[in-house]
Amino acid sequence: MxxxxxxxxxxxxxxxxxxxxxxxxxxxxxxxxxxxxxxxxxxxxxxxxxxxxxxxxxxxxxxxxxxxxxxxxxxxxxxxxxxxxxxxxxxxxxVSGGTLQDLVQKGPLPPKEVLRYLNELGQGLDYAHSLGVVHRDIKPKNILLDTRGNSFISDFGLAKIVRGGSLTHSGVGMIGTPHYMSPEQGRGQVVDGRSDLYSLAVIVYEMLTGRVPFDADSAVGIVMQHINDPAPNVTRIASTLPPKLDPVIARALSKNPDDRYPTAHEFTDAVAEAFGTAVVNGPVISRPPLTAGHSKKDTWSARAMRTLSNFPQNAGQRRGPMLLMGAGVAVLAIVAALWGSGVFASATTATPTATQASVAQASPTSAPTTAVPNTPTSIPPTLTATPTLVTNVPIVPTPTSEPGNAISPKDGMELVYIPPGPFLIGSGENDPNAQTDEKPQREGTMPGYWIDKYEVNVGQFQLFINETGYETQAQNPRGSFGIYVDMGGVVFSPLGTNYVLNAYYLFPEGGGGEQTEALRAVVMVSYTDAKNYCEWAGRRLPTEVEWDRAARSNDGRIYPWGNELDPADGTRANYCDRNCRFVQRNTNADDGFTRTSVVGSYPAGASPFGVLDMAGNVQEWVDTLYDPLGFFIFPTPNPNGTQYITRGGTWLDKPTGIRASSKTRYAPYERNNITGFRCATSELP
Missing domain, CATH: 3.30.200.20 (Phosphorylase Kinase; domain 1)
Structure with missing residues (x-):
């Protein structure tokens, strides 16, 4: 065993x-x-x-x-x-779309959705009953959803097995789940298909009102209410519902099985008639699960969103470890909205090459550019997504084509050459806000390399998705642990720090937020996602030393542009300014954005090498494992840790958080709405 x-x-x-x-x-x-x-x-x-x-x-x-x-x-x-x-x-x-419980935990569902699920589940139950099979544990948690919102009844027969063994449910010797248990189940009597229909009626009641008809402090108390108490009228809970629903639901919840609707079909027709409509078939759900995502534990444990109450809301803190230590967990539920029809549309033709889509926009004014090699890469075999295509939008800023720079034929990214030479890494005595893991300051020399001038934007990332069918870990949380086994990711917002189901790179704040723009820095991507993109593009993630030198050259400056940030200056970086709704905001500056910015929006904040957005906007993954000792031993051998470093600060940080040496760390599967990346390469062909 x-x-x-x-x-x-x-x-x-x-x-x-x-x-x-x-x-x-x-x-x-x-x-x-x-x-x-x-x-x-x-x-x-x-x-x-x-x-x-x-x-x-x-x-x-x-x-x-x-x-x-x-x-x-x-x-x-x-x-x-x-x-x-x-x-x-x-x-x-x-089945990868979560459960019906994920939906009802958000609140009442629209009538069309209620009718759809009642119709689908009713058909399944009537079919099973016709073959003499009784489920005995119908509840929203056992109703699985696929990526189109279609419902599936799961876990047939388990309660029947437990009845014959030594195990019992809820410690009271009864079969089923108390909130959805029929009166005859509560009495321990022999049940038939009408018991399942009672449970289905409880689900319909919950979909209509956002609450179950009976609740108590104990399982026994709930069961006794099912046996003895009439259910409150649905219109008493939700006054906007038609009064004709009250007798329909009351009959479906009758204490005597003989008084209920004999089939789910008849129950469904009665509900539809009360709404003055016909039964709705097919996908009408207004907030479906994420396309081609893979929910893992949500499929079985019905978790939708967690509020992590102990997150710091001030900037410049170590958010990664705080995330793993999140204490209070409250189920709230946010489900992703339909993809917008503006920037992104369904693919009907072959994906254009990056050269067609973006390099054609480049208008070199001086030296010719050099192509970055198109190195093939192997993407993990989880390609169940239906790709979408970015259409009618530029996917990268128009490259400046400065002398010595290069343009990638794969994704149109402009690359800046960082020549070989000396560097200083870590924070020196001139930085009073330096943290322990940024010290001491060390010097060394390194060979030349190329690094992306801009952070990778959403449009470029979409090209990668289109060409490979790759699913991000927010869509398919393979290889994730802890709270990250669910679809979605962590969303930092003024209302709190939440784990939002179905947040991903197109909707980085989930279904309640707006679809992002193609030119903004891509977020809600893990280290694994970023690494796969860079390999597809013929590049790799930069190391911490490479990132640091590109941001600060060799003089150990605090910011990419120097050692100071004028509190009223909103021209150098995207950070928590007057547009930011967090408590740490700087009301004197206006950088023009409330969340992520269009990449390359702050030329005044360029590093000595002309690399942009290395302070603020999004913190960036680097291919270096975190060492809490900082640079005490340098060069640092690969530590035994499992977290990777991010550098550069974010749009929600105050000035101390966007210092060039500031760092955070996360596990390779973690994703959120403040972390993105750029790529690098050692040589061109």
Whole structure:
């Protein structure tokens, strides 16, 4: 019998276990890869505590066969069954859009969405009931959603198995989940399909009002309300609903199964009639899950967004470690909005080359430019995204084509040559705000290299997505841990620091925010995402020393332009000025932006080599592991840590946070709305 962690990396007859995505008292659920079909699947493995119960194992096998026979478009299909290490497992379709619970936790759903889900779930339940299968645990958490918002009933049969074993739910010897449990379930009586329809009615009540009809301090208290108390009218909770709904919902929640609607179809028709409309079929959801994203634990544990209450709201702090230490967690729920129809449109033709899209805009005025090599790279095989195409917008600022600079034929980026020579890295005595990990100041020499003049922008990143089909870790959180196993990322905003489901590079603040512009610096990208982009572009991430020298030359200056930042000067960098709504804002300066800026907007803030945006706007990934000792030992051997450094400060930082030597660190899978990147290369062809 294997421990849960020992399943990771195992081969199960054509399936490779990748990571744990859900765990409960009865089973563990793993994300797995099926190479023969080039797809992800979910593998449910019976809990080690139950594998020695022969009756339980036999029933698990029997139930897997029953569920496999339920071929319906709104029932999660079971693909395979097997046994390994004397432990049975089921292989199921991997559904990546979260759960219905993710939606209802935000509040009431629009009537069209309610009717859609009622219709889909009702069809699935009527079908299962026609074959004599009763679910017994219908609840929003067990309703999975795909990336188009289609719903799937999952976890058939588990409650029936538990009933025959020694385990019970909620410590009261009853089968099911108290908030969604029928009165006959609460009494421990034999149930049929009408019990599932009662649970479905509770879900409809919750979708309409944003709350369940019965709640109490204990599971027993909730069950007793289901048995004895009438449900409050839905119009009492949501006064804008039509009064005709009250008798419909009341009948569906009748205490006596004989008084309920006999089928979900009849219940659905009654709800539609109360709304004065017909049943809605198909994708009408107004806030669907992110296209081609892969939610991991949300699919099984129904988490949508977490408020990390202990984040610092002042700038210049070490946000990475604070994130890992986040304390209070409150489920709030934000779901991504539909992609806008302005800058980004669905691809219908072949993706243009970067040369066509951007290099053609360059108008050299002096020396000719040199092409950066187009080095092929291998992108991880998670390419399930439907690419979108950037159309009718410039994707990079028009290059200045200064003598000695180069233009990449891959993404149109202008590269600046940093000649070989001496450098100073770290903060000196002239910087009173220097932190321990920035000290002491060291000197050395280094060979020449090339570095991007600008931070990579959204349009350039979209070219990469179009050409490769790559999914960012915000869309497909493969290889992530902790809170980052969910789709989305951390969003810093004046309202707090939140983990927002479905925030990603096009909507860096999630569905409640605006779609970003093509010329702004790309954010919501992890170290892994940035590294893949740079490899695709024929370059790499810069090291910390390379980044530092490009920003500060060899004189150890505090900012790229010198040692001072005039408090009233908004021309050198994008930082927390009067447009910023954080407490640390500087009301004397106006840099023109409230969040990320268009790259290259501050030529007065250029480094001695002419590299732009190395202070403020977005902090940038570098390919160097963090060492808390700073430069005490230099050159620093690769430390044993697992966090990578970001440099340069952000749009929410005060002046001390955008000092050139300021640094933060994150795990390679972390992503947020303040971190971007630029690339570098050692040589041109």
């Amino acid at each position: 294997l421990k849960t962690s020992e399943w990771i990396g195992r081969e199960l007859k054509g399936y490779t276990i990748v990571e744990l995505i859900g765990s409960g008292s009865m089973a563990d659920v793993f994300l797995a890869r099926q190479p023969s079909m080039n797809r992800w699947v979910a593998v449910k493995v019976l809990s080690g505590a139950l594998v020695n119960d022969s009756q339980f194992v036999a029933r698990f096998r029997q139930e897997s066969q029953i569920v496999a026979a339920l071929e319906h478009p709104h029932i999660l299909p079971v693909i395979d069954y097997g046994e390994a290490e004397d432990t049975p497992y089921m292989v199921m379709r991997y």
